[in-house]
Amino acid sequence: MIPASTYRVQLRPEFTFADAAAIADYLRELGVGALYASPVLDALAGSVHGYDVVDPTKARPELGGEAGRAELAQRLREAGLGLVVDIVPNHMLVAEPKANAWWWDVLKHGRESAYAGYFDIDWSRDRITVPVLADDSALSELTVEGDELVYYDHRYPIAPGTGDGTPQEVHARQHYELMAWRREAAELNYRRFFDVTALAGVRVEDPTVFAATHGEVLRWIGDGDVTGLRVDHPDGLADPGDYVRRLRESAPNAWLVIEKILHPGERLPQSWPVDGTTGYDALWAIAGVFVDPDGEAGFTRLADELGVPTDFDDVEETARRMVTDKILVAEVRRIAALLEGVDVDLARAAVAETMIAFPVYRSYLPEGGDHWAAAIEKAMARRPDLMLALIELDQQVRAGGELATRIQQTSGMVVAKGTEDTTFYRYTRFAALNEVGGTPDRFGLDVAEFHRLAAERAAGQPASMTTLTTHDTKRSEDTRARMAALSELPGEFAAAVRRWSARHGIDEPTLNLLAWQTLVGAWPIGPQRLRDYLDKASKEAKLRTTWTDHDEQFEAAVAAWPAEVLGDNALAADVEAFVARVRDAGWSNSLGQKLVQLTAPGVPDVYQGTELWDFSLVDPDNRRLVDYAERRATLDRIRAGELPPVDETGAAKLLVVHRALTLRRDRPELFTGYRPLHAEGPAAEHVLAFERGGGLITVATRLPVKLARSGWRDTVLPLPPGKWTDVLTGRPVGSTALADLLEVYPVALLVKGAS
Known part of the structure; x- marks a missing residue:
């Protein structure tokens, strides 16, 4: 259904x-x-x-x-x-073995367990590696309590008939081997979810x-x-x-x-x-069309000036290589061991290089063979010394079997950890583009390409989900929309960042630039939320500190930064004034991208609470509880006839969501097909419009900062024949002039014959 x-x-x-x-x-x-x-x-x-x-x-x-x-x-x-x-x-959670009856049974009975085949375990080591100890000497701290082996709060089953002797002797007889947690990268012998050892892969x-x-x-x-x-x-x-x-x-x-x-x-x-x-593919297109490509040069200059890298390919390759060489070492070794007739070191290097070179998350051979071929070709260009090993890898993978399966499974881990979870926190030139499924080196999307992609979705996958915010996005749609407005003010933002950094800069360029963009995008934000975000961002970037190897002095400085900035009254006032400069443009972008998402081809998803303004950041910030009483009250007023202004309450966004979703539900015949519409006149580039079902037209304003400088003037949107009504305002359309059509809101939703 x-x-x-x-x-x-x-x-x-x-x-x-x-x-x-x-x-x-x-x-x-x-x-x-x-x-x-x-x-x-x-x-x-x-x-x-x-x-x-x-x-x-x-x-x-x-x-x-x-x-x-x-x-x-x-x-x-x-x-x-x-x-x-x-x-x-x-995957399933295995960090607390007793909570998972299947995993507990595997630890207790090993290969003889009825559930041994449920988990993706490499039994060539004979024992399941469990990296939980502070260090290898911690084996001396094990105790036995009944039929369980205990290490502080961690409990593990003792196999039947193996409980006699010292705790260390008991441990040596088990189907699992407790080891230092730092050995997990190289010695873990079960497939996990990315680099999360707590989650074991399921077959x-x-x-x-x-x-x-x-x-x-x-x-x-x-x-x-x-x-x-x-x-x-x-x-x-x-x-x-x-x-x-x-x-x-x-x-x-x-x-x-x-x-x-x-x-x-x-x-x-x-x-x-x-x-x-x-829907991340739709997110990329919808968010991108509200970014001004003309802002790229200014943001690149600012990044260069601050010491933030601007060669995306180089940053991405370095990050992915760090993943293969330091984080997913065990996975690379397991794959390389399956490559026959190749020296083990060369095999590992060839496997790693191929995954680093992947143009997409993974291939699905025999389908998508061009992606696999592109990865091999790129790996050969980078490492001609691995030519023979790569040729052998290519041939054996194309023949199928476990080698083909595992390298395809693992390439997605390398791409996700290297690109999304590392590069996106290092390549901070313009963070609004650093989104799941995005391409941060591509600065915006033009209207023509947006129309092409939307038409393709309408023709090929009209029931695909579309989204703007998820539990996994790096920032919410409204935070992203305000940051998109910065693309129209590269010079002003650069000047502001110079002023602010001179007073309270972070001693790591990529985090410094990300922090100021985040502060503007999520304003007003309290010090605790900002501190938590920057702590995660710095550890994901893995430049000065990580989740496992801490630079305590740097982390302390980052933790103190939000309170220092927000406590500096002059600086805080300057930031607030700058936010006021882009606030209305951010609201316009928010309403525009939301109406486009809700009415374009696909099945739109509304993430919890985002029917009002929501300036959340990455999880867990975006998983906070939602005030539904406030939203119910706002919806009641709108259903009673209120037309709220575009202001800080966000009620105008809830109006857009309510009217668009209700129309989708009650008149599904309007949401078929797709036809681009084009404005005419001096401000035509500021319009994104399309028709669906022969009786519905979406109109959204784009690049509102530039538009405000000259206005719509005599720009018009020629409409198909018929009488049209804007269901957002209830007003009949009496003119095709954009100044009239968008007089109340920066968006319009026109329905033929509606009253």
């Missing part, structure tokens, strides 16, 4: 099934088609996101368990809403494992309680294509979208029976 739209909620112990059920009526009145929930299967106690699943056979007790889930499904049905559930097929390619991990969710679908699935991280699976085909066979009528990151120009394999992606 394809929903008209979705509304993403983050379930957690503080926002349960019952809390989600309590907003069902609000979502219906807002115009939403389906509630889209974060993972609902049993997860680690206290988890605020649910991706650390410990038992996929039951609804999470902390959320209300099976009774709460069933009640939520019933409430949604009564409200006429679908339910889309986020599932996690790639859903095995039909038995698929049935065990998906049975409960598929039961909900069969009962009609769940109408759609969002699949987390399919690129980590052995064979994503086979997986989604099996999933489609098991749930033929469910709406099925996958969290697949598509680079510009990349398309989903044609053989995959899915409705589309979770």
Whole structure:
């Protein structure tokens, strides 16, 4: 069942099934088609996101368990809403073994466990490596309590008949080996989620494992309680294509979208029976068309002046190489060991170089062979000394088998960790572009290309999700929209950054530039939120400090920076004045990109709370609880006829969301096809407009800072024949002049014949 739209909620112990059920009526009145929930299967106690699943056979007790889930499904049905559930097929949490009965059994019985084949373990070492000790000498600190081996708060099972002797003697007999945590990068022998050792890879390619991990969710679908699935991280699976085909066979009528990151120009394999992606490709296009390409030179000059690198390819290669050489060493070694007839050192170098060179997250051989070929070709150009090893790698991978599977699985880990989680925090020239699925070295998107991409989506995947904010985005849509306005003021922003840095600069250029952009984008922001963000950003960048190797002095300086800046009254006033300079433009961009997302081809998702202004940053900042009482009150006023001004309350955004979603739900015939419309006149470049269904027109303002300097003048938007009404204001369209059409709001949603 394809929903008209979705509304993403983050379930957690503080926002349960019952809390989600309590907003069902609000979502219906807002115009939403389906509630889209974060993972609902049993997860680690206290988890605020649910991706650390410990038992996929039951609804999470902390959320209300099976009774709460069933009640939520019933409430949604009564409200006429679908339910889309986020599932996690790639991994399970193993950091607390006792919480995961399957993993506990594997640790206890080793290869003889009934669940040994459930997890992706390399048994060539014979024992499962568990990197948890402070250092190797900590083995002396083990104790035995009953039938458990204990290391402080960590508990592990003792295999039957092996509990006699000292704790160290007992440990030596187990099917697992406790080791120093710093050895994990090189010696871990189970596949994990990226570099997260706490999450072990699951072998859903095995039909038995698929049935065990998906049975409960598929039961909900069969009962009609769940109408759609969002699949987390399919690129980590052995064979994503086979997986989604099996999933489609098991749930033929469910709406099925996958969290697949598509680079510009990349398309989903044609053989995959899915409705589309979770929308990062749409995010890139929608956000990009509101960025001014003319601002690139000014931001590049500023970055160069501050010592921030501006060669994206170089930054990205360096970051990816750091991942293969220091973080995913065990994974590279495991793959290289499968390459036959090649010296082990050359094999490792060839495997690493190929993954570093990947133009996309991964290939899906035999489909997408051009991406694999491009990676091999680039690796050969960079390392001609590896030519023979790379040729052999190419031939053996194309022949299929485990080598092909593992290098494809792992390339996505290298790209994600090297690009998204490292480069995007190092290449901070213009951070609004540093988004999941984005290309920060490409400064904006022109209107013609936006239209081309939208038309392709309408023709090829009209049921694909579109998004502007997710739990994984680097910043919320409204923060990004305000930062986009900076692209129109490169000189003024550069001058401001020079002033501010002279008073309170951070002693690391990339973080310094990122910090000032973030402060402007998220203003007003308290010191604690800013401190938490900068702490994460500095550790993700891995330049002066990391999550595991701390520069305590640098971290202390970064932690003190927010309070110093916000406590400097003169500087804070200067920042506030600059924010006022771009505030209205940011609001205009926010309304424009939101209306475009909600009405363009695809199934739009509204991330929790973003129906009002939301200036959140990366997680966990974007997972804060939402004030639904405020949103209900605002919606009630709008439904009663209020036309709110564009101001700090964000009510104008909720108006746009409500009217667009309601129209999508009630008149689906309007949301078919796609036809670009073009303005005429001196300010034509400031219009993004398109027609859908032969009776709906979206109009959005772009580059509002420049527009304000000269106004619309005699720019017009020629409309197709007929009488048109702007459903945002209720006004009939009496003129095609943009000055009249956008007199009330910087956006318009026109419907033919509406009254």
